[in-house]
Every structure is written in C-alpha cells, then in structure tokens.
Amino acid sequence: MKKFEAKTLEEVYELASNEFSCSIIDLEIEIIQQPSKGFLGFGKKTAIVTAQVKRRQRRDNKKYKDTRYKKSNINIEDVSEKIANTKTQVKKQTVQNTTKVPSVEGKEKIFDNFYTENNQKEEIAKIVIKKDRNEIISEVKKDINKLFQNTCYEIDEIEVDFYDDDTLYVEFNGKDSALLIGKEGYRYKALSYILFNWINEKYGFMLRLEVAEFLKNQEEAIYNYLIPVIETINETGTYKTKPLDGILVHIALKRLREEFPNKYVAVKTNVRGDKYVLVNEYRSN
Known part of the structure; x- marks a missing residue:
C-alpha cells in the first residue's frame, strides 16, 4: 500500500x-x-x-509471467493462407463500398437538409427569454447570499439592485465585509471577476460591485486627482495620467471619456507594464 498526493483526484489516480x-x-x-x-x-x-x-490482478500478472514465454505449435503455411484470404476479403468489401456512393442529387439533398437543420438551430439560439427585472434581482440576491452564507466572515445580507439598464449593483456590508477584499482591496478585482462572469453569462448584465464603500472611496480619490488633470486638458488638449493600479484606471477612463467625448481617451501600458490613461486628439499616438 503506497500513499500518493496531488492537486486533483485525476492527477493522483494517474500517479498511482x-x-x-x-x-x-x-x-x-x-x-x-x-x-x-x-x-x-x-x-x-x-x-x-x-x-x-x-x-x-496480481495473480493474473504472475500467471501471465509464467506462461508468456511458452511456445505454441504454429503452422506457417496456415498463417500465410489466412493472410491471403483476409486481403481478398478486404478488396471485395472496398469495391462494394465504392459502388454505393450517393448520386449528385442525393448528396445535394443531404447538404440541403444539413444547412436547413443548422439554420433552424441558429434561429432557436437567437430566442432570448427575458425575465422581469424584479425576478432577476430576487434570483441573484437569493443565489449570492446562499453562496456567502457559510463563509467565516460576518457580513450583512448582500444587497442587489439595478444600477442602470445594463448594470447590476451588488453591495457587501457588515462587520467583516472589508476582510473579503483584504488590505487596500487587493482581492476586490478577484471577487469582482468571479461575480461578473456568473452574472454576465447567465443574465447578460454588467456588474458594479461595492464592498464596504471601497468603490465609493476609490472614485472620490480619483475624481479629486482628475480635477487639475481636466483643467490641463482644457488648456493644452492632451494629457497622460500617472500610472494607475487596478480599478483606478477604469474609473479614470470612464470619468475622462464623460468629460471629453470628442477626444481620444484610452488606456495605455508603458514599458514597465504600468497602465495609464492617455487623452489626445483623434490622431496617431
């Protein structure tokens, strides 16, 4: 009896x-x-x-080892005759199969049916069952609270509502809610990514996630930073922000696009991998 350890059961079975x-x-x-x-x-x-x-299995393996080297009486002429007969049968079967090729008309009918079935499937796939907004809120709220009810964190009932027509608003509050995202919110992006993939795939909505007012504080901080930036852009027409981390770059991008809808506003990455927002006229950069 040997002991094996791996990340998954599949891997540990393979090791054994x-x-x-x-x-x-x-x-x-x-x-x-x-x-x-x-x-x-x-x-x-x-x-x-x-x-x-x-x-x-051990007994079978032992028996196999004891008998695998025993010689049997093999007649070479019989074997050669069987091989020749097999080749003849294969040739006959090949000839029969080639005579059963469908006519051109038959093949066209097959292709017509194939594409007709595909078109029907595509039409069915386009049918989207839209749920009532209140039903969606109730369903998401029930599932998300069920997901977090057995964690070690002491959090209040998770609130779910519509932020706008395309976005669901999810808010975490409570004594330990800040612990969900860790110091300085380094787990905020991971939590947001998990919830977004579920909500977007199942309901087709975007996500605005608030955890212990983290998003609110981040927005206030970046808005204060952008006040002199917006003044400079109005004067010079162009600007490149300082490197921004995580959600800050997305907040800055959204704010600057709202302020300058007729300018080129995009996220760029420098040689060190830091992200920043560039505001420019519509020309090559």
Whole structure:
C-alpha cells in the first residue's frame, strides 16, 4: 500500500496508475483526503489516497509471467493462407463500398437538409427569454447570499439592485465585509471577476460591485486627482495620467471619456507594464 498526493483526484489516480504500471480499475484505492479549492485562496487542500494492486490482478500478472514465454505449435503455411484470404476479403468489401456512393442529387439533398437543420438551430439560439427585472434581482440576491452564507466572515445580507439598464449593483456590508477584499482591496478585482462572469453569462448584465464603500472611496480619490488633470486638458488638449493600479484606471477612463467625448481617451501600458490613461486628439499616438 503506497500513499500518493496531488492537486486533483485525476492527477493522483494517474500517479498511482503509473507507479504500478496498470489501469486504475486494477487498483484498490482508499481516499484519505478530498481536494478542495477553498474560498478565495483559503482552506485549499490537495487530494491524498493510498493504493495497491488488486489481489486478483496480481495473480493474473504472475500467471501471465509464467506462461508468456511458452511456445505454441504454429503452422506457417496456415498463417500465410489466412493472410491471403483476409486481403481478398478486404478488396471485395472496398469495391462494394465504392459502388454505393450517393448520386449528385442525393448528396445535394443531404447538404440541403444539413444547412436547413443548422439554420433552424441558429434561429432557436437567437430566442432570448427575458425575465422581469424584479425576478432577476430576487434570483441573484437569493443565489449570492446562499453562496456567502457559510463563509467565516460576518457580513450583512448582500444587497442587489439595478444600477442602470445594463448594470447590476451588488453591495457587501457588515462587520467583516472589508476582510473579503483584504488590505487596500487587493482581492476586490478577484471577487469582482468571479461575480461578473456568473452574472454576465447567465443574465447578460454588467456588474458594479461595492464592498464596504471601497468603490465609493476609490472614485472620490480619483475624481479629486482628475480635477487639475481636466483643467490641463482644457488648456493644452492632451494629457497622460500617472500610472494607475487596478480599478483606478477604469474609473479614470470612464470619468475622462464623460468629460471629453470628442477626444481620444484610452488606456495605455508603458514599458514597465504600468497602465495609464492617455487623452489626445483623434490622431496617431
């Protein structure tokens, strides 16, 4: 009995199979620890099992080793005759198959049916079942609170509402809500990414996530920074912001695009990988 450890059960099974040089179905396996991804990086566990070859399989392997070198009476002439007969049968079968090729008319009908079925599937895929706004809010609120109810954090009931016609607003508050995103909000982006992928894929909406007023404070800070920036742009017509991290660059981008709808406003990356917002006239940069 040997012990194996890996990130997933699939990987640990493969390790055991390679170690004993046999199929996984030929092993007796006992799972010591189930793998777990944890929550936001906490409580992560690997898969641990113990394994050994089944007794019956060991006997079969031993029997195979004892008999694999025994010679049997083989008549070379009989073998040659069987090979020749097999080749003849293959040729006959090939000729029969080539005579059954559909006519041009038959093939055209097949293609017509194929494209007709595809067009029908595409039309069905275009049908979108739109839910009532209140129904969407109720459903998202129920699911998101269920997702976070068993965490170790003490948070209030998560609020869900529409921010605008295309965006859902999700707000976390409570004693430990700030701990969800960590110091200086370094986990905010990860949490936002997880919730956005779920909401956008299932309901087709964008996401505005607020956690313990983190987004509000970030917006106030960047708006204060942009006051002299906007004045400079009005005077010179162009500006490049300082390097901005995480959500700040997106807040700055949105604010400057609102302020200068007729200018070129875009996120750029410098040689160090830092992101900044460039405001310019519509010309090559």
